[in-house]
Amino acid sequence: MMPASPATAAPTASSKSRIIGLAALLLAVCALPFMVSNYHTFQLTLVLVYAIALLGLNILTGYNGQISLGHGAFYAIGAYVAAILMDKFGVPYWLTVPVAGVVCLATGFLFGLPALRLEGLYLALATFALGVSMPQLLKDKHLEQWTGGVQGIVIIKPDPPFGLPINPDQWLYYFTLAILLLMFLLGWNLLRGRVGRSLIAIRDQPVAAEAMGVNSALYKSLAFGVSAMYTGVAGALGAIAVQFVAPDSFGIFLSITFLVGIVIGGLASIPGAIYGAIFIQFVPNIADEISKAAPWAIYGVFMIGFMYVMPVGVAGAIRIGWARFRRKAGGSGHHPG
Amino acid sequence: MAALLEVSNLHAAYGPTRVLHGIDFSLEEGSITALLGANGAGKTTTLRALCAMVQTSGEISFGGARIEAKATEDIVRLGIAHVPDGRGTFVNLSTEENLRLGAYVRKDKRAVEQDFERIYAYFPRLKERRHQQAGTLSGGEQQMLAVSRALMLRPRLLLLDEPSFGLAPLIVREIFDIMRAINQSEKVSILLVEQNAAMALDLADHAYLIETGRVVLSGSADEIKQNDAVRRSYLGY
Amino acid sequence: MDAFLNQVFAGLATGGIYASVALALVMIYQATHLVNFAQGELAMFSTYIAWTLIDAGMPYWAAFFLTVVIAFVLGVLIERIIVRPVERAPVLSVVVVFIGLLVIFNSLAGWIYSYTIKVFPSPFPKEPVHIGSHFFSAHQIGAVGVTLVVLGLLYAFFRYTPLGLAMRAAAQNPDSSRLVGIRVGWMLALGWGLASAIGAVAGMMVAPVVYLDPNMMAGILLYAFAAALVGGVDSPGGAVLGGFLVGVLENLLGAYVIGNELKLAFALVLIVGVLVVRPSGLFGKVHVTRV
Structure with a gap:
């Protein structure tokens, strides 16, 4: 259903210019915290966090075609793992991130096993159930001594290490950015190769993929696990950035926001995760500026408007626009498809 | 008798893939006309084009009125019934x-x-x-x-797309006999698309041969039957 | 035993609401293979319209029927104006449009009517009804009755009228439908209208129980979704049975097993369990994929 083009082999000239472009972009991204206020730096950190979560959901939904309406639950697990480890066990914040990732990898994989029997809407319902149950589970009395019940857990903001001359907000931004780069590199490696092709094959031609020897059961649960891992890592980072976890911040609305993010950013697209993250972080603010009375109505209008203008998401629109531009700019470098 | 259906310079495409490249044909009121051709020649597409089910350009008139700009649902209301490919x-x-x-x-x-x-x-x-x-x-x-x-x-006009497809010869014969009866007793004009050229030519008054989106031969059913090329390629004797 | 029967009956009453919303979901699903996430909010918004009419002094049943008509028109308009342009977009893009509609209606209701809860009247007497040795709330019995009437009318409409037949045909095979002259686009809009009208009835029946507020349908939509899937998402009859089943299950679980806090989660987990065993729902068709 989606035109997925996993990093087609580009000619060397354009790949060189692409590297230069990426380096310039990275430099700009690194300079950002020095150009904006601490609050904006915090918001940008959240964009990075969401981008990691969206990449995770995109692996599952965009690349593998399994719809999840419950990824907020994995985000919540990641956040709580980080918060509990820091608050109850004094684990350093940076160590909680990989632990959260591993816990979510395992949870996601296990959840993916029964979910294998479910397709399309039924999977959507199962994941929906997960997303709805999560806040209620977190509030449960038996877990209260760990989770802090409805009150949640407050975390202390980490200071920059090695006496770096930056403030904690800036440090968290760079910390998150580093993990984002790592996760994106990992994802890019994973998705452009054999695994990515298998995931897409399962999405588009499930029967044929199986006939070609793709172990679809394994790949599907693996996709679930890896996807949950990304989202869990994001959850941990998010908890550290926000310095607070509470059950009601991880309701079903968060899961739906993630889904909106990947569709608007662009399904089966790695940069799409970033566009989507920008959308879900900033558009509600813009909506709030436009109308204090009914900000969500404005947000809804934005959602629908984006889908009218870019039915295949921002990444898809850029891809189409770029192809058109190249065709117009004289056919020498013309690559069909 | 006047032509009930008149098609000229009909083009059709599925997205970027062009299938018909300017087809002309007409159908007399009360007649049975066959469109013959190999698989992929554009026969089914021609029928779909008549009912606005593909993108087209060109002229189609039915009963003297132009219909190429009408929607499928409205074309039906003029009395064109379509038995589609796949039934x-x-x-x-x-x-x-x-x-x-x-x-x-x-x-x-x-x-x-x-x-x-x-x-x-x-x-x-x-x-x-x-x-x-x-x-x-x-x-x-x-x-x-x-x-x-x-x-x-x-209907005034019945469009039949491969009625013999996938059926036992006996059943095909039954259906074709009924088609003839309907044509004669109820004066329903029929545009028939068939790969089975022999059966189609037995039933039809008039036939067109389509190859890769163009009409390459037309005439009365008897003339077409006598044509050497048709005999070799489509009738097999 | 008395208490148990009352719980079952209360379950049937809410089950009827789930059944109605589930049916609305199934109607749009059958035609488009999409779940309309905005269905619940549409019902909520319609209920507010009814509240406005009643508040302005209109007699209950007049407001009731007028609301149904308004909801119908609203559904048709939404389909024609908002959903139509994304008809050919990828599935998930359409889902995002539905989510957009959801937040818009929720937000509009909060903006126009505020988020404080409102009391919504019931057309049925306040005194409990006496059946044998049991007492039942008149509103519950009335709500079940209204639900059954709506379902009966719908059944008759789809089964016995040419328009109902055309709608079923259009949902099933749009190409063939066009070839017999059915205006498929309008059938779809009509389906939206009907779904919206059914939702309005469900909203007006549930509002006296849960009170009227912009978030009142969120949980109901969820149960309805579950009901539709348990019953088999391509089977209207199954959706209705699924609705009653989920309603009773939810009520009994809440009363006897786990308390009200966790009943939503538990009910959903149970439903997912059922679906793992029977992936097409209890009454759905098993799909055989052609290779």
Whole structure:
């Protein structure tokens, strides 16, 4: 259903210019915290966090075609793992991130096993159930001594290490950015190769993929696990950035926001995760500026408007626009498809 | 007699893939005209183009009025019934409901009720199966149902897409005999698309041969039958 | 035993609401293979319209029927104006449009009517009804009755009218439908209208129980979604049975097993369990994929 083009082999000239472009972009991204206020730096950190979560959901939904309406639950697990480890066990914040990732990898994989029997809407319902149950589970009395019940857990903001001359907000931004780069590199490696092709094959031609020897059961649960891992890592980072976890911040609305993010950013697209993250972080603010009375109505209008203008998401629109531009700019470098 | 259907310079495309490259043909009122050609020649696309089911350009007139800009639903209302490729059965509805849908646009409700009996007289097997889910009918019965559904419109023109496809010769013969009867007794004009050229030429008055989206030969059925190239390539003798 | 029967009956009453909303979901699903996430909010918004009419002094039943008509028109308009342009977009893009509609209606209701809860009247007497040795709330019995009437009318409409037949045909096989002259686009809009009208009835029946506020349908939509899937998402009858089943299950679980806090989660987990065993729902068709 989606035109997925996993990093087609580009000619060397354009790949060189692409590297230069990426380096310039990275430099700009690194300079950002020095150009904006601490609050904006915090918001940008959240964009990075969401981008990691969206990449995770995109692996599952965009690349593998399994719809999840419950990824907020994995985000919540990641956040709580980080918060509990820091608050109850004094684990350093940076160590909680990989632990959260591993816990979510395992949870996601296990959840993916029964979910294998479910397709399309039924999977959507199962994941929906997960997303709805999560806040209620977190509030449960038996877990209260760990989770802090409805009150949640407050975390202390980490200071920059090695006496770096930056403030904690800036440090968290760079910390998150580093993990984002790592996760994106990992994802890019994973998705452009054999695994990515298998995931897409399962999405588009499930029967044929199986006939070609793709172990679809394994790949599907693996996709679930890896996807949950990304989202869990994001959850941990998010908890550290926000310095607070509470059950009601991880309701079903968060899961739906993630889904909106990947569709608007662009399904089966790695940069799409970033566009989507920008959308879900900033558009509600813009909506709030436009109308204090009914900000969500404005947000809804934005959602629908984006889908009218870019039915295949921002990444898809850029891809189409770029192809058109190249065709117009004289056919020498013309690559069909 | 005037031409009921007149097609000129008809082009059609599925997205970027062009299938018809300027087809011209016409069909006399009351006649049976066949479009012949190999697989992929554009026969089915021609029928779909007449009903605005593909992107087209060119002129199509029916009964003297231009119809190429009309929507499928409105073309039906002019009295063109289409038995599509693959039969288009409503598989979850009963046989009777399928037939009733054929008469959906008709206003003469009483005549519609009588037409059920007319159809059942042609195809008694459908009467036996009228309460059965249409998807459970055999291939031949579904083809009969498709033709009957089209006839429930009381069409002026019947478009038949490969009625012989996938059916046993005996059933094909039965259907073709009924087509002839309907053409003669009810004056329904028929545009027939067939790969089975021999059977089509036996039934038709007039035929066009289509190759890769163009008309390459036309004439009366007898003339076409005598053509050497047709005999070699399509009739096999 | 008395208490148990009362719980079952209360379950049937809410089950009827779930059944109605589930049916609305199934109607749009059958035609488009999409779940309309905005269905619940549409019902909520319609209920507010009814509240406005009643508040302005209109007699209950007049407001009731007028609301149904308004909801119908609203549904048709939404389909024609908002959903139509994304008809050919990828599935998930359409889902995002539905989510957009959801937040818009929720937000509009909060903006126009505020988020404080409102009391919504019931057309049925306040005194409990006496059946044998049991007492039942008149509103519950009335709500079940209204639900059954709506379902009966719908059944008759789809089964016995040419328009109902055309709608079923259009949902099933749009290409063939066009070839017999059915205006498929309008059938879809009509389906939206009907779904919206059914939702309005469900909203007006549930509002006296849960009170009227912009978030009142969120949980109901969820149960309805579950009901539709348990019953088999392509089977209207199944959706209705699924609705009653989920309603009773939810009520009994809440009363006897786990308390009200966790009943939503538990009910959903149970439903997912059922679906793992029977992936097409209890009454759905098993799909055989052609290779």
